[in-house]
Amino acid sequence: GEGYQGYIAWPKASDDYFYDWQDGSFPLTDGWQKITLGYRIDTWVAVWVNDTLVRYNNSEVVHDDPSGDVIEFGKVNTNSSNTPSGSIRLDEVAFQAPRVDDLWVDAINGSEENDGLTPATAFRTIQRAADLAGPGTTVHILPGVYRETVYPALSGSAAEPAVYRAENGPGTAILRGSEPSSALTWTKLTNDPIGMPAGVYANVYWADLSAWALDGPPRFIIEMPSLSYHPVEATAEGTRLPLAREPDWEVATEWKTHEFWWAADGGSAPAACDPVTNDDHNCDLPQRSMTQLTDLTNDGEPAGIEAGNLTTLGSLISGTLVAIDTYQGHYVYRRTITAHDVGAGRITVDRVCEHDGGSGNPGLGWGSKYYVENKPSLLDTPGEWWYDPATQRLYLWPPTPADPATLNIEISRRTNGFSLRDRSYTILDGLTIEILNGSAIYLANWEMHKAYHDIVRNATLRYANWGLYIEQSVRAAAPAQNVIDGFTLEDSEIAYMDTFAIRLIDWWENSAAADAFTRSGIVNTVIRNNEMHHLGFRTDDDNAVGASFSSVNKLRFEGNHVHHIAHNGIQFSRSVIQSDKTYGFSPEEIKTGDILIADNIFERACQLTTDCGGLKFWGSPPDNHVFRNVLITGNIFRDSVGWTYVSEKRGRWTGGETSQVRGMGAFGLYVDHASGIHAYRNLAYNNAYTGYMFSGVWRDGPMIYVNNVAANSLYGFVPGSGYDTHGSVDTRVINNIIVNNEAFGMMAGYATGRTQNMTIDYNLYHANGWGGMWHAGPMVIREDGSWDPYQTLDEVRANTPWEDHGLEGDPAFLAYDVADHAMFDYDWPDFHLTAASSNAIDRGATALPASLTALLTAFGVTDPHWGAAYDLGRYEGGFALLAQPSAQAIAPGGTARYTISLYPSDLPHTVTLSVASPAPALTVMIAPTALAAGETATLTVTDAHTGTIELGLGYVITVTGVGGGFTQTADVRLLVGGARLYLPLVTRSA
Numbered sequence: 001g002e003g004y005q006g007y008i009a010w011p012k013a014s015d016d017y018f019y020d021w022q023d024g025s026f027p028l029t030d031g032w033q034k035i036t037l038g039y040r041i042d043t044w045v046a047v048w049v050n051d052t053l054v055r056y057n058n059s060e061v062v063h064d065d066p067s068g069d070v071i072e073f074g075k076v077n078t079n080s081s082n083t084p085s086g087s088i089r090l091d092e093v094a095f096q097a098p099r100v101d102d103l104w105v106d107a108i109n110g111s112e113e114n115d116g117l118t119p120a121t122a123f124r125t126i127q128r129a130a131d132l133a134g135p136g137t138t139v140h141i142l143p144g145v146y147r148e149t150v151y152p153a154l155s156g157s158a159a160e161p162a163v164y165r166a167e168n169g170p171g172t173a174i175l176r177g178s179e180p181s182s183a184l185t186w187t188k189l190t191n192d193p194i195g196m197p198a199g200v201y202a203n204v205y206w207a208d209l210s211a212w213a214l215d216g217p218p219r220f221i222i223e224m225p226s227l228s229y230h231p232v233e234a235t236a237e238g239t240r241l242p243l244a245r246e247p248d249w250e251v252a253t254e255w256k257t258h259e260f261w262w263a264a265d266g267g268s269a270p271a272a273c274d275p276v277t278n279d280d281h282n283c284d285l286p287q288r289s290m291t292q293l294t295d296l297t298n299d300g301e302p303a304g305i306e307a308g309n310l311t312t313l314g315s316l317i318s319g320t321l322v323a324i325d326t327y328q329g330h331y332v333y334r335r336t337i338t339a340h341d342v343g344a345g346r347i348t349v350d351r352v353c354e355h356d357g358g359s360g361n362p363g364l365g366w367g368s369k370y371y372v373e374n375k376p377s378l379l380d381t382p383g384e385w386w387y388d389p390a391t392q393r394l395y396l397w398p399p400t401p402a403d404p405a406t407l408n409i410e411i412s413r414r415t416n417g418f419s420l421r422d423r424s425y426t427i428l429d430g431l432t433i434e435i436l437n438g439s440a441i442y443l444a445n446w447e448m449h450k451a452y453h454d455i456v457r458n459a460t461l462r463y464a465n466w467g468l469y470i471e472q473s474v475r476a477a478a479p480a481q482n483v484i485d486g487f488t489l490e491d492s493e494i495a496y497m498d499t500f501a502i503r504l505i506d507w508w509e510n511s512a513a514a515d516a517f518t519r520s521g522i523v524n525t526v527i528r529n530n531e532m533h534h535l536g537f538r539t540d541d542d543n544a545v546g547a548s549f550s551s552v553n554k555l556r557f558e559g560n561h562v563h564h565i566a567h568n569g570i571q572f573s574r575s576v577i578q579s580d581k582t583y584g585f586s587p588e589e590i591k592t593g594d595i596l597i598a599d600n601i602f603e604r605a606c607q608l609t610t611d612c613g614g615l616k617f618w619g620s621p622p623d624n625h626v627f628r629n630v631l632i633t634g635n636i637f638r639d640s641v642g643w644t645y646v647s648e649k650r651g652r653w654t655g656g657e658t659s660q661v662r663g664m665g666a667f668g669l670y671v672d673h674a675s676g677i678h679a680y681r682n683l684a685y686n687n688a689y690t691g692y693m694f695s696g697v698w699r700d701g702p703m704i705y706v707n708n709v710a711a712n713s714l715y716g717f718v719p720g721s722g723y724d725t726h727g728s729v730d731t732r733v734i735n736n737i738i739v740n741n742e743a744f745g746m747m748a749g750y751a752t753g754r755t756q757n758m759t760i761d762y763n764l765y766h767a768n769g770w771g772g773m774w775h776a777g778p779m780v781i782r783e784d785g786s787w788d789p790y791q792t793l794d795e796v797r798a799n800t801p802w803e804d805h806g807l808e809g810d811p812a813f814l815a816y817d818v819a820d821h822a823m824f825d826y827d828w829p830d831f832h833l834t835a836a837s838s839n840a841i842d843r844g845a846t847a848l849p850a851s852l853t854a855l856l857t858a859f860g861v862t863d864p865h866w867g868a869a870y871d872l873g874r875y876e877g878g879f880a881l882l883a884q885p886s887a888q889a890i891a892p893g894g895t896a897r898y899t900i901s902l903y904p905s906d907l908p909h910t911v912t913l914s915v916a917s918p919a920p921a922l923t924v925m926i927a928p929t930a931l932a933a934g935e936t937a938t939l940t941v942t943d944a945h946t947g948t949i950e951l952g953l954g955y956v957i958t959v960t961g962v963g964g965g966f967t968q969t970a971d972v973r974l975l976v977g978g979a980r981l982y983l984p985l986v987t988r989s990a
Contacts, residue, residue, distance in 0.1 A: 003195070003290050011339070013219060018205045033121055041445075042363060043183055044221055044907065048088035050839040055686065069615040075223040079603065084413040087665070089578035099135070099136065101138070103116045103117065103133055103141075103967070104142065105124070106119065106142040107125075107142070107144060107146050111127065112128050113128075114859075116128065119142065121890055122142060125646040126141060130151065130152040133154060133164075134154035134155070135157035135160040135162060136157075136162075137156075137163070138482055139164045139240075140167040141173040142685070144173065146174065147177075147178070148891075149177070150417070150580040152164075154417075154423075154428060156425030158282075158425055162427070163426075163427045164428050165429040165430060166431055170323050171430070171460060173431055174431075174742070175433045177414035177437070178222070178410040178412045179413050180410060180731070181207075181404040181411060182452040183459060183543075184207040184409075184410075184411075185405070186205040188206050188722065189202065189395075190526060196376050202928040203397045204464070205395070209394050210392040211395065214387075216387075217394075217412065218437065219412050219436075219498065220386055220410070220435050220437075221410070222238040222240055222463060223399055223407070223408065223411070224238040224409070241409070242386070242397060243386065244376065244380075245372065245374075245378055245384070247261065247262055248381055252302075255641040256607075257566065258324055259645065260304075261368065262325070262431070264323070264365065264367065264369075264370055265296055265345070266287040266293075269287045270296060271365065272284065274533055274651075275311075275650055275825035276649050284326075284365055284366045285365075287365075288326055289364045289365065290353055290354060290361050290362045290363065290364070291352060291353065292348050295310040295311075295347075295370075296310070302811045309345055313375075314342065316337045316340045316375055317337055317373070317783040318333060318339050319336075319372055319373065320336060320373050320374040321335050321347060321372055322371050323353065323369070323370035323372060324369045324370070324608075325364070326365035326366055326368045326646055327363065327646075328644065328646060328650065328665070329611075330609055330610055331353075331355060332362075332539060332544050332608065334361060334539070336349060336350045354639060358848075362917060366758055367650070369644070369646065377743060378609075381397065383399070385520040391570075393424045403583070410435050410921070412435045412463070413692075414438075415438035416439045416440075416441075416442040416469075417434075417440045417461075419442045420443040421862070422451060423446060423451055423454065424454065425453050427456075428455070429455075429458055429459075430457075430935070431459050431460075434461070434464070435463045438464065438465055439458075439465065439466040439467070439469035440462075440466070440467050441467070441468050441678055443468070443487070443968050444471040445472045447473045447482060449472075450476065450482045450484070451485070451487070452486055452488035453488070455488045455489075456489045457492070458491050459489075459505050459846070460495075461497075461501075464505050465497065465540065466500050466501075466502075467502060468489060468501070469503050470525075471521065472506040472507075472521030472979070473506070473508070476518040478864075480519060483519070483521050484522040486520060486524045487525050489527045490529055491530065494530065494531070494535075495531075496534045497536070498528065499538075500536070500546065500790065501552045502532075502549070503528070503548050505548070505549075505550040506550075507521070512579055514577055514623035517576045520553035520591070525554070525561060527556070528559050528560065530559075530560045531561045531563075532547060532561070532563075533562070533565075534565075536565055536567055537607075543912075545568040545616075546562055546568065546611060547562075548573065549571070550572075550594055551576055552592060553593065553594065555595050557593075557595075557600065562600065562601065562605070563602075563603045563605075565605040565607065566607055566608035566609065568605060568612045568698045569613070571607040572617045572618070574624040574627065575592050575624050575627045576590070576592045576617050576624060576626060577591070577592065577622070577625075578591060579685075581621045582621060583621075583700035583701065584729045587628055588662045590627070591628075593629045593630060594858075595629070595630045596861075598616065598635070598693070599633075600634075602634070602635065602637045605642075606640045607641070609644060610647045610652075612670065613669060613687070614637040614638075614640050614687070615632070615635070615669050616671075616672060617672070621626050621697050621700065621723075625673055625674050625697055625700060625701075626674070627677065629676075631678045632682060633678075633679070633680045633861060634861075635669075636684075637667075637682065637691065638668070638672075638685050638686050639686045640667070641688045642667075642688055643664045643688070645663075648662055648663025652664075652927075653665030653688075653689050655714045655771055656773055659714065659742065660771070660823055661713075665688070665968050666680075666687050666688045667689055667718075668691040668693075669682065669691070670693045671695065675697065675701030675703055677705075678704040679705070679706070679708060680704075681874050682874065684707045684713070685709065685711040685712045686713070690714050690717065691709075691711070691713050692708065692716070692718075694718065694872060696720075697723045699731065700729060703728070703731045704731075704732050705849060706732065706733075706734050706848060707870065708874065709736065709737045709738075709874045710739070711739045711740050712823070713742070714771075715741055715744050715746065716739075716744075716746055717740035717748075718747045719747075720748070721749025724749075724751040724754055726754065727756025729757060730849075731759065732758075732759045733746075734760070735758045735762050735872050737764070738764065738766075738778070739811060739818070740768065740770070742769075743768075743771055743776050743780075744776055744780045745763075745768040745769075745778045747780050748779065748780075752783055753783075756908045759802070760800075760806075761806060762978050763803065763807070764808070764809065764811055764840055764843065765793065765807070766818070767818045770821065775791055778789070778792070778793055778800075779796045781800060793806050793808050807872075811872070811873060812834050812836040812840070813833065814832040815914060816831065817829070832875050832908055833875050834963070834965060835966060837871075839872075841877040842867040842868050842870075843889050846870070848870070855949075862903065864876075866880065866968070876967075877966065877969075879911060879961065879968055880902070881911075881968055882901045882903055883898050883900055883970045884899045886972055886987050888972075889976075889978070890943060890974065891948055891972060891977065892976055892977050893943065894943055894944055894976070895940065896940075898939040898972050899936050899938060899939075900931070900936060900938070900939055901933060901935070902935075904933070907932070907933040910931060911963045911964075912930055912961065914959075914960050915931050915960070919955075923942045924941050924957060931961070949976060950978070951977075952977045953976045954976075955974045955975075955976070957972050959972070
């Protein structure tokens with residue numbers, strides 16, 4: 001380039017092209033960008049020197065300095081500190097290119113031979129633009145389907161991010177990791193070369209995928225709804241075609257996903273007892289197994305289940321078993337079958353299936369629901385397919401009788417969609433990324449990488465194993481700035497992921513042991529206003545959670561809608577604690593935390609398994625189970641069932657034989673072997689087992705549950721017993737409303753006498769215990785496993801240290817039918833208080849716990865309240881008028897304007913506003929005078945004075961709001977005239 005000694009070019013060797021760079025600090029002339037090579041150099045490099053092209057092979061390109069500062073060409077001896085004569089030594093900078101502000105891409109009309117600078121001369125691929133885009137570049141992606149993996153050559157900058165935008169709006173630019181069936185040559189079978197069921201071969205076609213170089217079978221084959229690839233039609237969701245399996249996929253009730261799977265007779269052998277009728281529901285334990293499953297009989301229920309078992313399918317060796325654990329239905333095992341005794345109906349798998357890792361509790365046995373797949377002998381239904389890894393042929397029975405080349409079918413080919421590895425200040429806006437074997441967006445950094453302030457917005461991510469794959473490796477010796485900082489996902493949809501919508505995790509030395517932790521690899525993450533659904537139903541993991549966040553530090557999860565999840569909706573796993581103590585840690589000993597989970601909806605989780613919830617925090621002592629500064633506020637947890645066949649049959653998660661939620665172990669908010677949680681102003685209802693579950697070692701850190709609602713479950717709150725070696729560090733369950741739960745409002749467990757630092761008070765109970773359980777009511781105590789039920793709060797007060805200020809009575813919610821006990825009708829009540837809510841208004845504590853107040857302030861959560869004390873439940877009775885700004889100063893004759901809004905943001909009624917002038921010189925007006933939630937009104941104040949007012953005139957202007965049977969006021973202040981006083985003011989006497 002002009003004024004430079006030379007530049008370097010290198011070819012694209014793989015999808016990881018421009019492999020592993022480090023940023024340098026080389027001073028650049030205006031209009032130029034830079035790339036600095038990392039220490040992995042996997043191809044040849046050509047260097048222009050004085051108009052002469054010099055080529056160096058791999059062995060002649062040396063990077064001795066892992067920090068990325070120096071690269072030498074022509075230096076073969078890596079042990080020498082000398083650069084041989086004729087070699088080139090580059091310090092800091094390795095590539096420079098002219099700056100480009102706008103690039104255009106057009107999948108339909110573009111060409112790689114174009115310059116990409118205008119819509120008429122657009123590139124054909126996004127990657128071609130990504131090769132050139134850098135700080136300040138906007139890549140305008142025109143409507144079309146782009147079949148590629150994209151990895152930008154350059155980052156943006158803090159001042160000028162690189163932007164990749166769907167030019168015509170979200171959903172019009174589709175990055176697709178698949179190939180259409182029309183692009184392949186299909187041959188119809190005239191015989192059976194692979195061993196399908198009798199007569200099937202005549203319906204089956206095959207295509208050669210060897211050119212794709214797949215590591216295994218395609219993950220997705222999708223029948224699209226239209227033959228057109230016009231983007232408006234191409235974004236419509238398709239139908240997934242199943243890998244050959246038995247029994248065939250069938251779901252009649254969405255929260256009974258595995259209902260039509262087969263049920264095993266045993267593990268190593270058929271159960272020697274009936275776990276349903278035997279008083280010991282674990283009587284089959286001797287026949288359970290870690291690696292074997294036995295099934296000799298066809299199932300008699302449910303009606304219409306497909307006939308078959310492990311004696312009817314032929315050899316299943318090398319096929320896949322997918323099974324749910326025999327203990328309760330908590331885990332989903334996906335294992336390769338290594339042996340099959342067909343006559344005995346017994347298969348053996350390649351890895352252990354255990355209920356809880358390291359427990360020794362065998363996971364396979366009687367009642368394990370299962371299916372088998374990935375064998376040609378199972379290909380017996382239109383739409384099914386099988387991939388032969390030996391020949392790399394795909395065999396497909398088309399869903400409609402036709403050559404697949406004439407059908408609109410997509411077959412996943414690529415691993416990842418858009419890679420942001422080691423890229424910073426990059427914005428993806430409005431892209432649809434779909435049908436991939438790996439991740440839609442991939443950001444997995446090694447310890448020499450970093451990624452700052454990448455943003456994904458208005459995206460649709462679907463049909464992949466993972467939606468967002470975010471990972472950072474950390475080493476103490478690596479630069480501290482090598483982290484993922486400020487990643488943001490907003491206003492997007494992630495759906496139909498086999499495993500996770502989001503996988504976020506960082507690793508460090510010594511297998512990420514707490515004592516080896518030096519710093520968080522991922523910080524300041526923001527995930528807001530997204531929809532995440534249909535996740536985890538074909539997971540490769542044993543836990544089918546919707547999204548997984550591990551060892552998280554500084555994260556905000558706000559305004560998201562999470563629904564239709566196989567297991568836990570969102571799961572946070574492991575804190576990092578460095579302390580010799582086992583509980584009662586100081587904040588500085590807890591290295592991860594500062595997590596806000598606010599204003600989300602978690603619903604319809606646990607649709608495949610049990611013992612799970614809409615939101616879960618999990619850890620294990622002694623060094624990763626107490627979280628720091630976690631605030632969970634303003635969320636809704638609802639309609640999670642957690643039914644499993646084996647749990648129902650074994651009588652687990654039930655209030656009794658007549659309970660309507662028998663075998664259903666779903667929770668709203670689930671804290672499992674963890675603590676350090678502040679839950680404030682949340683709603684949990686229609687969750688089968690409990691709204692709020694505390695399990696395991698929750699006493700080891702603060703558990704502050706204030707102003708929540710727990711309704712329409714078997715139990716409202718379950719602070720359970722177990723692992724109880726001491727009293728609580730700080731447990732407070734106060735100001736909550738607990739209503740209409742089938743058994744008890746609360747089931748509290750603890751070891752004998754261990755109620756220290758545990759406060760349960762100021763809670764309102766109503767209509768609990770309607771399900772027929774003996775002596776049911778507000779609370780049952782399980783002290784060392786006892787069962788001490790109390791039907792009234794007087795009994796609770798007489799037998800426990802709790803509820804001195806507790807209440808019983810109707811909270812008088814805005815729209816709530818206390819007689820509605822239907823769990824599965826998705827009827828959503830309204831828990832706002834009304835003017836008749838005398839049992840709730842001003843009946844709470846006069847102050848919040850100090851730690852909760854500190855978190856509300858730290859996270860900037862708006863939380864006005866009024867009255868002599870806090871009201872009970874999620875909402876303060878009525879509303880608040882919020883004024884911005886609260887005070888202004890104007891010159892005489894001037895005008896001031898204030899914005900008036902309502903709190904809470906989901907107020908269900910309008911408010912009529914009025915305002916009166918406090919003085920004749922002020923003219924006040926407010927418009928509009930009828931205000932609804934989410935709207936604002938403007939208060940305009942005009943002064944009539946003239947001249948100068950030295951001391952100024954101060955006024956208080958009161959705005960009055962009336963609505964829903966409540967009246968509230970808000971004061972704003974105004975200073976007219978006057979002079980500013982700057983302190984300190986110093987005077988000297990004469």
